Amino acid sequence: MASSSSTPPHGRDYEGGEEQWKGNNYEVFLSFRGKDTRKGFTDYLYTSLKDAGIHVFRDDVELRVGDEFGPELLHSITQSKISIPIILEDYASSKWCLRELAQILNCKRNEGQIVLPIFYKVEPSQVRYLKGRLGHAVNAHKENEDEMIVKKWKESLKEVSFLKGWESEKIHNGHEAVLVKMVVRRVMSELKRLFQLNVPEQLVGVDNRVENIMSKIDTKFNGTWIIRIYGMGGIGKTTLAKVLYNKLSSHFEDRCFVENIRETSRREGIKCLQKQLISDIIGSLCDVSNVDDGIGILKSRFTSKKVLILLDDVDDRIYLNALVGDGSWFKAGSIVIVTTRDKSILDTAGVSHKYQLNELLSDQSLVLFSRHAFRMDSPSIDYEVFSRDIVSTTWGLPLALEVIGSFLCGKTKEAWKATSKKLEKVPHTKVQEKLRISYDALDPDNQ
Known part of the structure; x- marks a missing residue:
């Protein structure tokens, strides 16, 4: 985020995340004028994103003591998958905000970075035409900055005003809690679209098998496609299912991969699997007291959701009953991929397509x-x-x-x-x- 002056803030090391996040692998970069929203809206948004498990860059949390302010920020923008500029009337009074915005839009053009602007108590047209304090603030930078740099900043403000984002005053009559939930939901959706399951690089004979299954899927089908991939252990069912999942993932906003069902259920119980499925699709943690409770939540909350679900290593029909039922719990067009060693499990269930995976030639x-x-x-x-x-x-x-x-x-x-x-x-x-x-x-x- 941006500071309201050029003085480097004294921050601290990131403490709240996993070790894997150290090294500045950010998912979301927040650009905002600290003096205005650091303790209010931005803090609420930052905390909500963090609670959803999203790694967010914010200078007072992420910058380490002694780091140079400008290069660290610009580098963090480049590393992030999504940038959220929070623009309000005094945003342009900070040259760091304007530098961030220019870098963000540069990453959008050259790297395909996702930019989701929030127009906080200001209209996009005010940003576009530099009305009121926005215009005065940008022009004031001419005293200390090169004219071409200021011109670039003006162009950046105009460009961001045309991007689809949120206008705080038009969201539920200005209720910020609703806006924050909408932003978190959108960010999670975008990150899921970017996420791909890990598959081996040395694949052989998989593409033809995936295309074979894809050719059987009818997009006009008015129910849930349940695709069963079965075969002996070590035959490559999970790998094939992951490649198929990755191939389909861009068409779904709500997705979930539940792996090692046979092992996980025996160790932690079926309700643990239900909790994962619910939290991944809904985007928030949900308490499941027992299996029937989990089924009730799935039935009531998922009927309006078109989902892509991969259930890996299913060895008992009871897991299908507890996680997806007969497929009617989900919106038409949903796809459930199931891998199993036991073909008999599939014979008692409604199946859209069965695929037996045989040995390689x-x-x-x-x-x-x-x-x-x-x-x-x-x-x-x-x-x-x-x-x-x-x-x-x-x-x-x-x-x-x-x-x-x-x-x-x-x-x-x-x-x-x-x-x-x-x-x-x-x-x-x-x-x-x-x-x-x-x-x-x-x-x-x-x-």
Whole structure:
């Protein structure tokens, strides 16, 4: 945010977030004139964004003692995904605010940064035409700043006035609590659009499978699409589902990925899964006292929401009943993707599309294995026979190909020969035992 003078404020290190946020990986940058709203509207907005789990840059919290004021701020703008300039009549009296705004709009043009302006007790037309104190404040900078810089600041104010944002006095008759909720909701929505699930870089044969499923989805369907991806463990169900989820995500404002359902439910219970689903879609924490309570909340709060949901590793019909029902809880056009090893779970449920994931073909298996073992699409000549022998023992299971290939990367021929002999003795259906061979060969630290 901007200070009302050029004197660097004394701040403190960020204390409220996870370690992963240290290093200035900001999601939202707030630009405002500190003297006007630091303890009022901006503080309320900042706190609400933080409570929603969003990492926000604000100078009195984020700047460290001794940091230079200008470069730190401008760098933080560049790093942020979203900038929110809070513009009011005295905004232009701060040269730092104007510098921030110019940088924000530059990032919008060159980096595609999202800019969501708030016109606080001022109309966009006043900003556009520099009426009243806005005009006087900008012109006053001519005494100490280059004429071209002041001209750039005027152009920035005009440009931001045309962006779609919020006018505080027109939101619920000026009630700021409503405005803050709207801003938080919009920010979360935009961040979700930017978010992609992590998938391996060395994918083989996934694109065709995704396109196959996408071709079956009818956008005119007046219900919820429930897509079931099933197959044995290690076959790549989760990876395929994640790629499909990423492909569809830009079309949905409300999304949720619930991973490792089988393991999480046994450790923390079904209501924990319901709480995650509710909080991710609604955007706020919600207390769920029991499973029936969770179902009631889902049914009552989600009927107007078009959602994209990925339920990973479902091994019991009870989880589907508790999380998505038959799909009628959601607005038409919603999509639920389910991965499971047990096909029988799907036979008792209404399914829009079933997709059985089979093993990779032999040539695809060799490519995937080589990408992990040699960092290229084919094995080196000296290891080609070993590679084909090992690949044949994995029966096209992506997880086994990835783990064994990574383990053998850089190993001696003796290690390759020993591993190949061990793998030949294990039936192809025993995926875990195949992976155990590579695991047991690692030293304790790597295990």
